[in-house]
Amino acid sequence: MSRDRGSRLLGEGIIKGLAETARNFFGSYVSKQRLTTVQYPEERIPQDESFRNFPFLVYDGSDPEAGLRCVSCQICEKECPPKCIYIEKSKDKKPDAVGKPQFYPSKFDIDISVCMSCQICVEVCPFEAIKMNTEFELSTDDRFDGLLLDRKELALSNEYYHQIHPTEAADVDARLKAERAAAEAKAKAAAAAAAAKAAAPAAKAATPTAQPAAAPASEISPGMAAQNPTGTPTAAATTPPAAQNEAAGATRAPKVETKKEGDAS
Amino acid sequence: MANQADQIFVLLKHWIVSIFPAVIQPYLGVVLSVVAIIAVFPALFALTTVIERKGLGRMQNRIGPNRTGPYGILQPIADGIKSLTKEDIIPTSADAVVHFIAPLVLVIAVFMGFSVLPMGRNMQLVDMDAGLLFFFAVGASTELSIFMAGWSSRNKYSLLGAMRAVAQMISYEVPLLMSSVAIVMITGSLSLVKIVDAQNHYTWGLPHWYIFTPWGFAAFVMFCIAATAETNRSPFDLPEGESELVAGYFTEYSGFKFALFFLGEYLGMFSISGLGTTLFLGGWSAPLQVLNFVPSWIWFFAKVMLSIVVLIWIRGTLPRLRQDQLMNFAWKFVLPMTLLNLFVAAIWRFMGEGVLRWIVCSAILIGIYVVVGTIGMRRKKFGPRTYRYAE
Amino acid sequence: MSVVFWILAVITVLGGLTAVTLKNTVHCALALTVAFAGLALLFLELDAQFAGFAQILVYIGAVAILVVFAILLTRGSETPSEGVFSRTWFAGLLIAAAVFAVLAWAVVNSSAALPHETAAPTVNVQQIGHALMGRYVLPLEIVALLLTAAMLGAVIVAMHEKGEQK
Numbered sequence: 001m002s003r004d005r006g007s008r009l010l011g012e013g014i015i016k017g018l019a020e021t022a023r024n025f026f027g028s029y030v031s032k033q034r035l036t037t038v039q040y041p042e043e044r045i046p047q048d049e050s051f052r053n054f055p056f057l058v059y060d061g062s063d064p065e066a067g068l069r070c071v072s073c074q075i076c077e078k079e080c081p082p083k084c085i086y087i088e089k090s091k092d093k094k095p096d097a098v099g100k101p102q103f104y105p106s107k108f109d110i111d112i113s114v115c116m117s118c119q120i121c122v123e124v125c126p127f128e129a130i131k132m133n134t135e136f137e138l139s140t141d142d143r144f145d146g147l148l149l150d151r152k153e154l155a156l157s158n159e160y161y162h163q164i165h166p167t168e169a170a171d172v173d174a175r176l177k178a179e180r181a182a183a184e185a186k187a188k189a190a191a192a193a194a195a196a197k198a199a200a201p202a203a204k205a206a207t208p209t210a211q212p213a214a215a216p217a218s219e220i221s222p223g224m225a226a227q228n229p230t231g232t233p234t235a236a237a238t239t240p241p242a243a244q245n246e247a248a249g250a251t252r253a254p255k256v257e258t259k260k261e262g263d264a265s
Numbered sequence: 266m267a268n269q270a271d272q273i274f275v276l277l278k279h280w281i282v283s284i285f286p287a288v289i290q291p292y293l294g295v296v297l298s299v300v301a302i303i304a305v306f307p308a309l310f311a312l313t314t315v316i317e318r319k320g321l322g323r324m325q326n327r328i329g330p331n332r333t334g335p336y337g338i339l340q341p342i343a344d345g346i347k348s349l350t351k352e353d354i355i356p357t358s359a360d361a362v363v364h365f366i367a368p369l370v371l372v373i374a375v376f377m378g379f380s381v382l383p384m385g386r387n388m389q390l391v392d393m394d395a396g397l398l399f400f401f402a403v404g405a406s407t408e409l410s411i412f413m414a415g416w417s418s419r420n421k422y423s424l425l426g427a428m429r430a431v432a433q434m435i436s437y438e439v440p441l442l443m444s445s446v447a448i449v450m451i452t453g454s455l456s457l458v459k460i461v462d463a464q465n466h467y468t469w470g471l472p473h474w475y476i477f478t479p480w481g482f483a484a485f486v487m488f489c490i491a492a493t494a495e496t497n498r499s500p501f502d503l504p505e506g507e508s509e510l511v512a513g514y515f516t517e518y519s520g521f522k523f524a525l526f527f528l529g530e531y532l533g534m535f536s537i538s539g540l541g542t543t544l545f546l547g548g549w550s551a552p553l554q555v556l557n558f559v560p561s562w563i564w565f566f567a568k569v570m571l572s573i574v575v576l577i578w579i580r581g582t583l584p585r586l587r588q589d590q591l592m593n594f595a596w597k598f599v600l601p602m603t604l605l606n607l608f609v610a611a612i613w614r615f616m617g618e619g620v621l622r623w624i625v626c627s628a629i630l631i632g633i634y635v636v637v638g639t640i641g642m643r644r645k646k647f648g649p650r651t652y653r654y655a656e
Numbered sequence: 657m658s659v660v661f662w663i664l665a666v667i668t669v670l671g672g673l674t675a676v677t678l679k680n681t682v683h684c685a686l687a688l689t690v691a692f693a694g695l696a697l698l699f700l701e702l703d704a705q706f707a708g709f710a711q712i713l714v715y716i717g718a719v720a721i722l723v724v725f726a727i728l729l730t731r732g733s734e735t736p737s738e739g740v741f742s743r744t745w746f747a748g749l750l751i752a753a754a755v756f757a758v759l760a761w762a763v764v765n766s767s768a769a770l771p772h773e774t775a776a777p778t779v780n781v782q783q784i785g786h787a788l789m790g791r792y793v794l795p796l797e798i799v800a801l802l803l804t805a806a807m808l809g810a811v812i813v814a815m816h817e818k819g820e821q822k
Contacts, residue, residue, distance in 0.1 A: 010638030014583065021324045021582040028323045037328045363686065394780050398709040405717025409689060412724055416682060428728075431721060438717075455781050 049165055052132035054112045055121055057154045060097055064155040069129035071102040076121035076130055084114035085121065098180050108151040112138065128172050134164050271560040274301070275387050298390045302379050309566075310531045311341035317577050324581035344524075351520035356419060359517060363417035368518070368525035370410035375529050377403045378536040383458050385549045385562030396457040397449065400540060401442060404495065407533065408434045411504075414526070415514035426513030429588055430497060430504035436595040437494035437501075443603035444484040444491065447610040448475055448544045457540075461548030472554075474547040479627040480610040483634075485545045487603050489575075492537040494591070496530060499580035503588055538572035539565075598637075605633060660701055668694030676748035681727045689720040706781050 028035040038045050061067035072089040086109040093101035121130050133156070140146030162169040269276070278301075282294045315330070315337055322329030330337035355364055381396035383389040393399055408431050415427020449455055452463045466473045475481035494501040505513040515526045542548060546568050549561035586594070609626050616622035671691030675684045692715040699708035788796050 010634065010642060017582045018578060021578060024326055025320070025323045028326055034326050035323075035328065036326065039331075360680075360683075363683075393705065395705045395709055398706065398713065398781075402709040402712035402717065405713050409716060409720055412721065413686070416724075416728070424728075428725075431725075435718070435721065453782075 047134055049167065051134050052117055052119060053134055053136050054115050054117060054132070054138075054149075055110060055130050055154070056133040056156045057108065057151065058129055058131055058158055058161050059155050060158050062157070064152070064157075065104075066094065067097070067158075068104060068155055069097070069127050070105050070108065071096065071127055071129070072105040072108075073126065075124050075126070079120050079124045081118060081120065082114045082116055084111045085109070086111075098183060105151060108154060110149050110154060111147060112149060113143075113147040128176060131161055131165070131168075131172075271386055271562075273560070274385070274562065295390075302390065303376065306376075306379060306532055306535055307528065309535060309570075310528060311345075313531060313535075313573055314341050314344065316574070317580075320574070320577045321581045324578070348521055348524035353520045353522065354517075356517055358419045360417040360419070363413050364517070365522075367410050367414035367417060368522045368529065370413065371407055371529035372525055372532070374403050374406040374410065375532045375536060378533075379539070381457055382536065382539040382543060383461050383548055384539075384565050385560065388549075388562060389458060392458050393456065395455045397445060397455045397460075397540075397544075400457075400536075401438075401445075404533075404537075405438065407529070410529075411514055414518070418514075418517035420517055423514050423516045426504045426516070430514055433497070433501060433504065433588075433591055433595075434495055436592055437491045437599075440487055440595060440599040440603045441491035441495060443600070443607060444488045445540075445544055447480055447484050447603075447607050450607070450610055451475070451614055457543050457548075461543055461550065464547040465550040467554040472547055472550055472552060474545065474550075476545040476547075478613065479623065479630050480606050480613055481545060483602070483606045483609075483630050485541070487599055487606065488541055488545065490599060491595075492541060493576065493579065494595070496533045496537060498534065498576055500583040500586050501591055503585055503591065534573065534576060535569060538569045538576070541572060542568040598641075602633075602637075606630070661698070664694050664697050664701060668698065672752070673749075676752055677745040679743075682724060685720065685723045685727055688723065689716055692716050692720065703778060706779070706784050 024034065058069050059065075059067040060069065072087055074087050074089070077083075077085045077087045086107065087105050088107035090104050090106040094104055096102045117132070119132055122132055138147070158169070158173075161172075278294060278297050281297060282290050285293055318340070319329035319337060330340045333339040333343045355361055378400050380390040381393055381400050389396075411430050411434070412427050415423045415425075415430070418424070448460060452460050454460065464472065464474050471477070476485045493499075497505055503513075505515070515523060518526060542565065549565040551557050551559060551561075551564055609629055612629070613622050613626050616625065668691050671687050671689075671694055674687040675691060678684045678687060692711065696708045696711040696715070699711055
């Protein structure tokens with residue numbers, strides 16, 4: 001907003017500057033948008049969702065030990081650039097969210113005085129177990145142990161994760177659910193294929209009963225594979241999973257369908 | 266009653282002095298006045314540090330200090346405790362004696378300058394015949410202390426800062442003196458008390474302050490510029506700019522000595538504002554004749570604080586001048602203008618009363634200002650910057 | 657010969673002595689400044705207000721700075737390492753004593769040393785001004801010309817150096 005031939009008079013720029021400063025001075029009492037200072041410990045500015053500070057471990061449910069997603073694969077420990085993560089794998093296994101027994105970390109230490117918040121551990125974790133926290137008021141007067149967070153301090157619930165990063169957490173949950181469903185379906189289909197192969201002669205005899213049984217079976221929604229609705233014989237036990245397979249999606253098990261068709265024919 | 270309120274400090278002093286025996290009465294009177302000055306001005310200094318920080322903060326769209334006491338009022342106490350309890354570091358290769366004496370000389374010289382300012386009716390410490398000359402003489406002694414501070418630190422940057430500061434202060438002494446000489450010429454006396462008395466008349470309720478005359482206004486502007494440069498305030502604070510020279514000539518000072526330098530600088534600001542008030546703004550006289558019931562010392566301090574506020578305002582607005590720009594400005598612009606102003610003041614004096622002298626003097630001053638200003642501004646090419654080697 | 661006079665005299669003489677005997681040149685310049693201040697206070701004690709303040713303004717405010725600048729810009733600031741007093745202190749003292757003897761003889765034998773019974777006249781600034789502009793206007797103008805010549809010379813010398821550097 002300057003003329004291209006400069007100010008007209010010698011002191012004009014100074015007077016304009018003084019007027020601007022005076023406007024700032026009086027305006028800062030009146031309008032909030034001029035005075036953007038936040039009185040820190042009493043008021044805080046809400047943080048962006050994508051803010052990140054140091055990592056934490058996610059657990060599902062309410063028990064930090066049983067629901068911990070981390071299976072101690074130690075990929076994050078290897079990938080961490082300043083090597084601030086220290087993991088000790090446990091000797092025994094505990095069942096994870098889908099029931100498969102997994103190792104768990106008996107020790108998981110992050111030294112946050114070393115951590116540089118690069119998020120590489122989050123990017124490489126295959127189990128969505130480690131995520132970035134936004135807590136920054138971490139000062140302590142113990143220089144060494146005060147900044148070394150252990151597994152108890154790092155484990156925070158999934159609800160907390162939803163609180164700090166809502167969209168990210170929702171995406172992670174959707175992804176995990178889809179993966180688990182796919183894994184179940186795959187497991188069921190593999191079991192069905194094995195069972196179908198073993199029961200191929202029995203299936204030939206059972207095909208007239210298989211089709212009427214397929215209709216009510218399809219209404220049983222892709223429910224629990226573990227639940228057996230009735231004490232049905234093995235042939236009927238195999239059909240709900242087969243129907244479930246058809247209902248679940250053609251892309252997931254095209255091979256099993258063709259195999260079944262081949263078997264049925 | 267109004268007279269009593271006006272002379273309350275003088276009456277108080279007479280009352281206290283009369284209690285003691287006659288032998289020590291004159292000395293006691295002097296000691297009381299000195300104690301009063303030493304008590305009042307550092308208190309004003311403390312207040313000014315808060316005002317400055319809050320004011321600068323608001324001008325920069327932020328709040329200043331507000332944690333110590335309500336609205337940060339107790340901040341100077343915190344600053345005082347901090348500077349008193351900090352370790353006093355003297356570099357090993359520094360000249361210890363000169364290093365120690367430099368802040369003392371500064372503070373002594375600055376305090377001595379307060380003794381001739383008339384702070385109210387009959388409220389000056391000494392009524393000297395050559396009061397203005399005394400003030401300038403004492404002000405010139407502050408340059409020596411700055412040089413001593415810079416040299417004794419045995420630090421390149423301090424020495425450089427001290428040289429720059431001394432060069433700047435010497436260059437701006439001349440316009441300072443010349444703009445006051447116009448006042449002396451018109452009043453006919455070097456005594457500050459007589460200068461205030463000469464301005465204490467009213468025409469149609471408006472005062473005869475010298476700032477309301479054309480040559481007085483020009484002299485006031487130049488006095489302000491020279492005063493800002495004399496006390497090393499922004500925009501002339503290159504010698505002590507933190508981003509330029511660490512802290513310039515007081516780099517090697519810590520703790521209480523630094524506080525003494527700070528005190529000396531602010532007190533210098535007060536004393537030169539006081540002088541400007543006395544010379545141009547009528548000292549302790551009220552702006553309108555109807556307001557004469559308000560005590561005179563209130564007017565004096567109000568005008569001084571107004572000048573301080575304007576100095577803070579200028580500090581928050583203008584960027585720092587480079588050393589060569591500063592010197593150019595002093596010798597090539599301000600000094601010729603002060604000489605011209607002296608000439609115009611002489612014309613004013615010899616023309617006699619009437620409207621004609623107002624017109625002629627204003628015409629000469631405004632004409633010269635506009636002509637010099639446009640010529641000076643035309644030579645500067647304001648546009649996108651071109652670089653000689655970096656293309 | 658009051659107490660004040662003796663104190664000021666001691667200050668002035670001490671300042672002068674240390675100025676000629678110290679080793680570090682800048683210290684000498686500062687001691688000289690103390691001597692100037694002592695002189696100014698002596699003027700004030702004699703009620704010569706204008707002379708006293710002019711002494712402070714000119715000598716302490718300008719000449720002392722000039723001396724210090726000159727010392728710093730030349731090699732006089734390199735101080736020898738040991739000792740506080742310079743090695744040639746005796747010669748300095750001798751010369752100072754000689755000059756003092758000459759001046760003292762001149763003053764004592766002049767008319768000003770005859771005892772006066774009348775009080776000294778109080779000279780205020782106005783009378784000085786009248787005298788300068790009336791009786792002594794020609795010396796004033798000549799001094800002004802001299803100062804202008806000095807300033808012009810300084811500017812020319814500085815400019816020449818810039819020209820040579822190019």
